[in-house]
């Protein structure tokens with residue numbers, strides 16, 4: 001597994017070694033010890049999967065304390081542009097985002113720690129999106145930020161008129177009015193100390 005930091009060092013890209021042969025392919029999609037080496041102890045409790053057509057944009061989403069979630073995300077089929085926004089007030093990269101193309105050819109994955117808002121847009125005809133979360137879904141703590149917030153300024157890579165949103169996402173608050181985490185509370189080294197059991 002090749003692991004590289006993005007422009008926001010707490011957000012990591014994992015690229016597995018894929019073994020192809022006449023039958024198809026094989027790769028290890030998750031190894032706890034690899035995540036522990038690079039992030040710290042993570043206890044995933046929920047796996048999710050969604051399927052969407054071209055232009056579907058899900059996000060930007062996060063859950064408020066005490067149900068904050070880290071996510072390890074990848075695409076099982078198709079291509080998406082995946083985005084993580086640092087919403088930890090006081091962080092050196094507060095308000096900044098990283099956008100990484102995830103696809104089912106390289107099987108690359110993105111680690112999005114607690115303290116970030118997350119979203120993706122589908123760039124292929126369809127995409128199946130799969131991810132692990134380290135906290136349960138908590139609808140009462142569900143929160144979001146508007147996908148086209150001018151202060152965040154994400155280039156989603158497709159024309160605005162092709163973007164399809166849920167009613168909820170079309171009405172998410174703008175960044176300046178949204179819930180923010182505190183960097184001190186949600187520093188990755190604090191949430192996931194590497195030497196923990």
Ligand SMILES: Cc1cn([C@H]2C[C@H](O)[C@@H](COP(=O)(O)OP(=O)(O)O[C@H]3O[C@@H](C)C(=O)[C@@H](O)[C@H]3O)O2)c(=O)[nH]c1=O
Pocket residue numbers: 048050058059060061062071118119120136137166
């Ligand atoms: C996220 C979630 C939704 N649901 C239900 C609620 C709702 O009826 C239906 C669809 O929910 P949503 O519209 O919120 O689904 P979706 O827009 O796909 O939400 C997801 O977006 C991506 C970007 C994320 O980062 C995820 O954490 C999650 O927020 O599924 C669950 O039962 N469990 C879950 O964990």
